[in-house]
Structures are given as C-alpha cells and as structure tokens.
Amino acid sequence: MKFLIDFFPVILFFVAYKLYGIYAATVVAIAASAAQVAWFRLRHKRTERMHLVTLGLLTVFGGLTLALRDPIFVMWKPTLVNWLFGAAFLGSQFIGERTLVERMMSQAVDVPQGIWRRLNLAWAGFFAFSGLVNLYVVYFWSGFFQAKQDLVAATGAPEVDLSQCASLYTGAVKTLCDTASASEAVWVNFKLFGMMGLTALFVIAQAFYIARHIRNDDEAGKGGQPDQPPPTTT
Template identity: 40%
Template sequence: MQLLFDFFPVIAFFGTYQLTGDLFTATAVIIVAVIAQTAWQWFRHRKVSQMALVSGVLVLIFGGLTLLIHDKAFIQWKVTVVNWLFAAAFLASRFFGDKLIIERMMGQNLQLERSLWQTLNWAWIVFFIALGALNLYVAYNFSEAFWVKFKLFGMLGLTVAFAIGQTLWLSSKMPAEDASAESGKSQ
C-alpha cells in the first residue's frame, strides 16, 4: 500500500496524460498531487520523508518551469535529477554519520555486517544512476507518449525488480540459523 501512496503523483500524471494526451495538463496535475501527498503525510505523521520532500520540491521546480516556459524537457529531466540526487545522497552517506542511508532505512528490520551494508548501498547508487540515465535515453529517443508510459510502468517495474533482486541477494547472505528461525516462525 505504501508503494501505491509513494507513486500516487506519478499515477495521477499518467492517468491525466492518458485522458488528455497533454503533457502540460498532466504536469499541472502532478504538481497538485505532490502538494496533496505532502500535506497528507504531514497531517498524518507530522513529518515528511526526506526522499518525498526532495522529489516534491523538484516536481514543483521542474514542473513549474515546464508550465512557465512551456518546455516538456524540464519535467522529463526531473526524473533524472531526482534519481541522481538519491545516488549522491547514498554516496555521501559513506562520509557522514555512522550509518549508510540504506542501513538507516532497513537497519531496524535487518542485521548485516558492515561490508554487506556497503555492497547494498553501492547497488542502490548504481541503480539510481542507471535509472536516471535510462530516463534520459527514453525521453530523447522515444515518443512523448512512450516516455509517459515508461515513467510509470518502466520506472516502477525496474524498481520492483531491483527490490526483489535485493531481497533474494539478502536472503542468500543471511546466516543459516536466521533462515531456519524465520521458517520456524511461519509454521
């Protein structure tokens, strides 16, 4: 359910584009959806996640520029900028604080050796860089309609596939006693 909430603005963008065929109307809708999503998070939890905040601010900036200048390149570049900023944040976490970002996100549920956290952090860095580059490739080499579909289905699909791959990789790294304890809980 959280994944759907996280992708709500993108789904609203996609739905609007499918109904209108107009990227500028869809951009206006994603701006409103991001504001609504951020307000909902704030009123419900009295905080907004940093990832959602960064993404939301960039939607406002790049979406606003798209509408103001009437140039679709800004909203298309927003996806890449967000992914590359996430990659930079994951990379910077190696130098600031005692835990990597991925460990801060998953550390309450998972105990790993430092080297595994580092490998996982690097995997997310590479993933975000590749996703940003792939977005630009699609934006500049395919139709606008294809890019809009890729923004929802391609990005979501790749993110889910990467998360599943991460889960499989992590399960192969878990000590045998942890794996047997987990299987005993489910019986």
C-alpha cells in the same frame, strides 16, 4: 503499500496525461506530490525527504514546463531526483557511522556490516542508472527530442504546443505534430511502467540478496524480509 504511495503522483500524472495532455498532467502531478507530503505529515507526524525533494523539483521543472510550454523540463525531473538520491546514498558510504540503507532497514533486518555497504552502493548505482535510462528514453528511444526539433524547424516557431499542434497545421507539419505527440507518449508510458518495473525488479533482487545473508537472531527479535525498503523515486 509504501511502493504504491511513492508512485502516487506518477500514476495520477499518467492518468491525467491520457485524458488531458502533458500540461494538465504536470499540474496534477504537482498537486498530487503536495498532497502526498501533507498526507504523510498528518499520518506520521513527519515528512520524508524524498517526498520533499520530489515536490521541490517537480514544482520548479513542472513550473518551467507550464510557463514555457516545453515538456523537456518535466522530462528531466526524474533524472535529477534519481541523481540527487544516488549522490546522497553514495555520500553516506563515506560520511557518518552508518549508510542510508542501514539506517532505513536495520530495524527490520540484521545482516553483516559489509552487506549494508554493498547494498548502499547498489542503491546509489541504481539511482544513477535510472537517471541515465530516463535521459536515454527522452533523447533516443522515444525520439521526442529530435521530433520536437524537426517540428520547431518546420514551423519556424521557437516552441510548439503539442496539445494544439495537430489542430493548427496541416500536411507534413501535422504529421510532424503527430510524430512528436507519439514520442511524448512513449516517455510518459516509460515514466510509469518502465520506472516502476525497474524499481520493482531491483527491490526483488535486493530481497533475494539480503535473504542469503540474514543472521539467525530470532531470539533478538530480528530476521525476515525488510518491510520498508529505501525510497523509490518518481
């Protein structure tokens, strides 16, 4: 359930993009992220730092995307969120008595101290890796960055609004518009299905790893799989 709640803004972003384009989707994502923070506050009487960080970065980079009509800013947001959380997990490896993973999951699972530290490093590495994968998709796999540069060079305009591009140009330029739009869609699909898939696979692998090291503390009321994994990013 928490996994789906964490991905709530991403899911709405995807739906809005398919219906109205990336700029409307950016507005929807900002609103959804704000609603996520408000709902969690009302339900649990507290806020999650992950939700607040996501809302802050989404507001800043989504706002730049809307103001400058350039999707590249909102495309960078998942990378920055992942890297910030990766830095936080890595920092907890050296600062404080317990790592972030242990603070989040020790109420549900009892494993040796060394396992907590390995899990914490694994989460730090996963966040760093996810941020890099997002940039790889933006700049290489989807071909969006190059397609956008080719379009700017062909039109002579500093920025081209892809939501109107195909209706404003004809011929070869229109083909470039279509190519850039298709590349943009590749990233949007990755943002939902790719990021969610990577996170799900990592959480499952973590669960199998933890299961091998759980202590038999049934009399202490512990044991079993964690019901609150560390936060996922959007």
